[in-house]
Amino acid sequence: MRFGRVPVATGLMFGLVLIPMGAAVADPKPTLGQAKAKLDKLNDKADKVVDRYNTATERYKKAKSTYTTLNDSYKRKLATVEDLRAQVIGMAVDSYKLGEDVTSWPGILGSQNPQGMLTGLAVAGQVQQERARKLAAFNQANRGLKADRDKAQDALRGADKERDSVQKERSDILKLVEQQKKLLKKLGAYNAGNPNSVGLKYTGAASGNAAAVLRFAYAQVGKPYIFGGTGPGGFDCSGLTQAAWAAAGVSLPRTTWSQWAWGASRKVSMDALQPGDLIFSNGLGHVSIYAGNGNIVHAPQTGDVVKVVKLSAYGGGLVGAIRP
Known part of the structure; x- marks a missing residue:
């Protein structure tokens, strides 16, 4: 028997036999880099939609409260x-x-x-x-x-x-x-988190209100990111910052945009960050808490948990910081 290159016509016949009629050739699977890039875009989009959701929720609560007051009267x-x-x-x-x-x-x-x-x-x-x-x-x-x-x-x-x-x-x-x-x-990067996580113990050098903020935030580490979440079982980014500063006796607005606007007269230079400061991403889609030593604690996005990471890991750039 002689082995050699299969004629083109014969090869096509083999292909017709092996591929069912009407079947389409599958698109190549995205590379790890492409998948991560797509996820970044999704996360960025989700940040903005979640903030719109939180804003609409706050307006609804206010409108419902106004109605209740007027109706009772x-x-x-x-x-x-x-x-x-x-x-x-x-x-x-x-x-x-x-x-x-x-x-x-x-x-x-x-x-x-x-x-x-x-x-x-x-x-x-x-x-x-x-x-x-x-x-x-x-x-x-x-x-x-x-x-x-x-x-x-x-x-x-x-x-x-x-x-x-x-x-x-x-x-x-x-x-x-x-x-x-x-x-x-x-x-292989999905993390459902644990709503009952006891978190971490904050051992940094912060004092006063900032220490109370970081003790609370660190205690939430491991809890899942939940859009619209304000605790105790899960948080979104601004839900965590609001709850953490509430633990220090400071009342922040609910959304990332409103927190940034609230702190218009409290902005601080990125070169002068102190523990407890709030750091905002470009586009105001995300907010985190500065923990000192180049670290932040935040609720990142769906499929992740409240965590402590390096400030340098912040994706998309930063617009600034405020000190409540």
């Missing part, structure tokens, strides 16, 4: 109006039952003695004043009732609109999360 005023209405109706019924208003001038002048007439006049004045007071109170309360009801209904519509916005952003995030998880698992 409306209900209280409605109860007052109904009580006054009952009193006014009661006055009308009493007059009808008597057939003649005993406090009217004919009734008073019909008295057989001067003392009785004077007493009647005094009583009439008191009764008329009381009736006038009740009628005035009813009119005043009833006048503002519709306006209060309309305000409450407007607030409810606003809250519903913000709720819909939250749901849209949440839907977008869930799609991104699935893509991130799938890619991370292919890379």
Whole structure:
């Protein structure tokens, strides 16, 4: 038997036999570098979408609180109006039952003695004043009732609109999360984390508020990144910074953008960082806490956990830092 190069036609026949009809040739698998580059893009996009989600959530909470306050006020005023209405109706019924208003001038002048007439006049004045007071109170309360009801209904519509916005952003995030998880698992880099992690003990040189911030943040190490997470079982980046500074008695806004805006007058040079400072990425998609010695503690992205890493590992560049 002679071995040699297989003729082209024969090779094509073999190919037709080996490849099922209609089958497509699979695209080559992405390299590790390509997969990581794709993941970086997904993470960057997710950071921005998560911040929009958090912003929409905060607006919804505020709108819902406004509605609740206005609606409670409306209900209280409605109860007052109904009580006054009952009193006014009661006055009308009493007059009808008597057939003649005993406090009217004919009734008073019909008295057989001067003392009785004077007493009647005094009583009439008191009764008329009381009736006038009740009628005035009813009119005043009833006048503002519709306006209060309309305000409450407007607030409810606003809250519903913000709720819909939250749901849209949440839907977008869930799609991104699935893509991130799938890619991370292919890379063997997915870390589900432990919601009950006891974290690490902070042993740095920070003092005062900063020490309290870092003790809290280090205690969260190992807990999963969760979009919209504010603890205790998981955090997103701004959820962690907000909770850590709350542990030191400082109230920060919820989102990365709002934290940066809040600290507009508290910015510090990247050359003068101190433990506890908040460091923001370009585009304000991410925020971390400076831990000293060139380290940061942060909640990175989906498929990862709260961790302590080198500041130099910050991807995408930095826009600046603030000191709460």
